[in-house]
Structures are given as C-alpha cells and as structure tokens.
Amino acid sequence: MSFLSRVKQLFGGDTLVEEESPVEAHEIGAEPQESVLSTAAQTVEQQGGRARREAADFDALEELLIDAGIDVDTTMAILQEVRRGGLLGRPTAEQVIERIRGKLSAVLDLDSTLHTTGSPAVVLVTGVNGAGKTSSIAKLANMLKHENRTVLLVAADTFRAGAVDQLAILADRVGVPMMRSVEGQDPSSVVFNGLQKAVADKVDVVVIDTAGRLENKKNLTFELQKVVRVIETKFGLPLSETLLVIDATTGENALMQARAFSEAIPISGIILTKVDSGAKGGSIVSIARELRIPIKLVCNGETLMSIKPFDKDDIVDMILLSE
Ligand SMILES: Nc1nc2c(ncn2[C@@H]2O[C@H](COP(=O)(O)OP(=O)(O)OP(=O)(O)O)[C@@H](O)[C@H]2O)c(=O)[nH]1
Ligand SMILES: [Mg+2]
Structure with a gap:
C-alpha cells in the first residue's frame, strides 16, 4: 500500500487503529433510560478512547515517515505541522497530506540550477x-x-x-x-x-x-x-x-x-x-x-x-x- 493510501486510511475515517470501544459495549445492551451522570461518564470515556486512538494514529504516521527514509528531526517537524490546529478537531486525510507535502517541499526548496557555463x-x-x-x-x-x-x-x-x-x-x-x-x-x-x-x-x-x-x-x-x-x-x-x-x-x-x-x-x-x-x-x-x-x-x-x-x-x- 502506498504512503498516501496509508495516510488516507489512518486519517480518512474516524480512526483506523483498532481498539475496543467502551461505548459500543454499552450501546449493544444498553438500558433505555440512563442517568445524566452515566451518560457524562460515557462521554469522557469515549473521548479518552478517541484521544488514545488518535495518538496511535499519529504514532503510525511517525512510523510511516521514518519508514519512508525521512530522518527523525524532519519527521517531528512534519508531525508538529500535522497536529497544528488539532484543537479545532482531528485533521482530515487531505489536510494531513497537504501538510506533509508542504513540509517536504519546503525542505527540498534549494537552488537547483545546473551550472554549465565556463571555458570550459x-x-x-x-x-x-x-x-x-x-x-x-x-x-x-x-x-x-x-x-x-x-x-x-x-x-x-x-x-x-x-x-x-x-x-x-x-x-x-x-x-x-x-x-x-x-x-x-x-x-x-x-x-x-x-x-x-x-x-x-x-x-x-x-x-x-x-x-x-x-x-x-x-x-x-x-x-x-x-x-x-x-x-x-x-x-x-x-x-x-x-x-x-x-x-x-x-x-x-x-x-x-x-x-x-x-x-x-x-x-x-x-x-x-x-x-x-x-x-x-x-x-x-x-x-x-x-x-x-x-x-x-x-x-x-x-x-x-x-x-x-x-x-x-x-x-x-x-x-x-x-x-
Ligand atoms: N532503472 C534505472 N537504472 C539505473 C538508473 N541509473 C543507473 N541505473 C543502472 O544502475 C547500474 C549501475 O549504473 P552505473 O552507471 O554503471 O553506476 P556507477 O556509479 O558508474 O558504477 P561504478 O562505476 O561501478 O561505481 C546500471 O545497471 C545502470 O543501468 C536509473 O535511473 N534507473
Ligand atoms: Mg561507473
């Protein structure tokens, strides 16, 4: 699977890293009436699970970048870039790809003019x-x-x-x-x-x-x-x-x-x-x-x-x- 497809897989849906969701367990045989307290507890648990799964997705992305031969420092800079705006919600696959692309382009942006003038x-x-x-x-x-x-x-x-x-x-x-x-x-x-x-x-x-x-x-x-x-x-x-x-x-x-x-x-x-x-x-x-x-x-x-x-x-x- 290509690097891009893997990023899409990681960030395309809700999350791909499998983890047993405590919410699902509740949903299956849940009581029709739940107290406000138990719903709040569920939400916190749900958010905790989501954060853990997101962290796992970022770990997977880190591994992917290192595996592609990108050094640790550049990988960290890319991850920081990808996390940017994370408070506003999870980045979409397109945003992740765009940020990776931007960072790689910035690093590669050096003067590539081939000099072939002289005598000779x-x-x-x-x-x-x-x-x-x-x-x-x-x-x-x-x-x-x-x-x-x-x-x-x-x-x-x-x-x-x-x-x-x-x-x-x-x-x-x-x-x-x-x-x-x-x-x-x-x-x-x-x-x-x-x-x-x-x-x-x-x-x-x-x-x-x-x-x-x-x-x-x-x-x-x-x-x-x-x-x-x-x-x-x-x-x-x-x-x-x-x-x-x-x-x-x-x-x-x-x-x-x-x-x-x-x-x-x-x-x-x-x-x-x-x-x-x-x-x-x-x-x-x-x-x-x-x-x-x-x-x-x-x-x-x-x-x-x-x-x-x-x-x-x-x-x-x-x-x-x-x-
Ligand atoms: N597919 C592909 N093969 C390449 C490319 N460039 C070189 N090769 C192949 O790589 C092999 C080695 O290429 P050379 O040009 O002999 O390498 P070299 O650095 O001069 O090797 P030495 O003189 O032994 O140090 C040859 O089989 C080339 O055909 C390329 O861009 N694509
Ligand atoms: Mg040679």
Whole structure:
C-alpha cells in the first residue's frame, strides 16, 4: 500500500487503529433510560478512547515517515505541522497530506540550477559504486548535446577494470569524444590530459567520471581532492558542478554517503538516480535538511533520455506514492 493510501486510511475515517470501544459495549445492551451522570461518564470515556486512538494514529504516521527514509528531526517537524490546529478537531486525510507535502517541499526548496557555463565548464561526478555515475554522465552528455553544447567526457575511473570501456561505449552512443585512461593510471593525470584537450578544442563542458569505492575513505578523499586541485589550481578553472550521485533506492545510508563525500570535497548538487525503481527516497529529504545540498538532476530509467531537471513536486510524489 502506498504512503498516501496509508495516510488516507489512518486519517480518512474516524480512526483506523483498532481498539475496543467502551461505548459500543454499552450501546449493544444498553438500558433505555440512563442517568445524566452515566451518560457524562460515557462521554469522557469515549473521548479518552478517541484521544488514545488518535495518538496511535499519529504514532503510525511517525512510523510511516521514518519508514519512508525521512530522518527523525524532519519527521517531528512534519508531525508538529500535522497536529497544528488539532484543537479545532482531528485533521482530515487531505489536510494531513497537504501538510506533509508542504513540509517536504519546503525542505527540498534549494537552488537547483545546473551550472554549465565556463571555458570550459567542468562537471565532476562522484558517488559510491553502482549509484549510476557512468550512466548519468552519458544521459547528461546527451542532454547537453541536444542543447547544442560540445562535450568531452573524461574517464577518470581508473580503478575498476572495464570502467573506461563502459564509458567509451556510452560516449560513442551519444556521439561525444572521450579522454581515455588506462587501468591504474592516476585519475588526476587523466583529468589533466582531458582539460588540456578541452581547452585546445574549445569544448563547452567537460564531464569527469570517477571511481566509486568508498571502502577506503582515506584514498578516495585523497584522490578526489587531488583531482579538484588539478582543475582549480593547476588549470585555474572553477568547478562548475561537483555532483554526487545518489541511488534513490538507498535507505538512510544515502545520508552517510552525502556526509562522507561532502567532508572530502564541496558537493554542489545531487543527481538522484533510479527513481523509477519504486524507491521511497525519503533520505533525500534528510540530505537537503542537514547538508543543504540541492538535487539538480533526476534519472528515471535506463535510456539516454531518462534524465530531467529536478522538480520538487515529482520528488514529493515519489516519496508519497512509494509502496
Ligand atoms: N532503472 C534505472 N537504472 C539505473 C538508473 N541509473 C543507473 N541505473 C543502472 O544502475 C547500474 C549501475 O549504473 P552505473 O552507471 O554503471 O553506476 P556507477 O556509479 O558508474 O558504477 P561504478 O562505476 O561501478 O561505481 C546500471 O545497471 C545502470 O543501468 C536509473 O535511473 N534507473
Ligand atoms: Mg561507473
């Protein structure tokens, strides 16, 4: 059942959390004449039961939000928002959904402009193994090509055997050139060669693919920082974007990944991949709230066209409609 349907179930009717109602017991075999006192007692009991059941519904909502990958602080802020006006009565399912939607949108409301201007613009793409770096780079290159920009891809994942060939095949498919490297080559030396070629050929945008191993954080940090130094210090080129690729199907580990990469180099934005895979994706909200990193691009499939600029409503829908 989707997140939305569950909220509707919780707040749509009177209440869904089952609890034996003392009132019902009275109603079945009730005496026709009841004293004012016993009716009042019943009402208090009834209200107590209702309050308990409502608290249980809010607990269920809290669980639902946490389960969707939303961090505790944001969950608490959402619950506070949903309870707002609670004195005037129980919020309807529509109000609950609207308030959740509002809060998620507010957290995700960061500047998601993708910067690709420069001489050339340099876009560094990073992220853990299998997040979707190489395929996103191909999609981004394809998108830029359709905007009549010239692109050079740089194969700086020299760690994984086959990584260079994978990018080469995609570069061919898109129809953009690629700076090759050999396995084990220092990534920053490939980046150096790539930038030299890009400057000579007056390429508009250079997109750099990197290795995604996180098991050795020290090496990864060192490698990424060295690549950044080559771009910014040796070439004097400001990085237009340093994009972190996050797989939307990753749970709370996504926040750890974002923290780890941000500690290594400044991350300017996120490419959120695999949103077509039935992801809950709530962890992206935690990243936005804690690290203030905007999502810039969203990938939703395996074709070259499966990429689009970030749209807040799409992502909120992804979270709310997730199963
Ligand atoms: N369904 C779907 N699959 C995707 C998406 N993006 C990437 N993939 C798949 O995820 C897998 C890994 O993608 P890669 O682009 O190779 O990931 P990577 O981060 O470069 O991986 P490493 O180079 O091993 O670190 C591939 O099978 C891709 O087809 C997406 O948006 N949707
Ligand atoms: Mg790759």
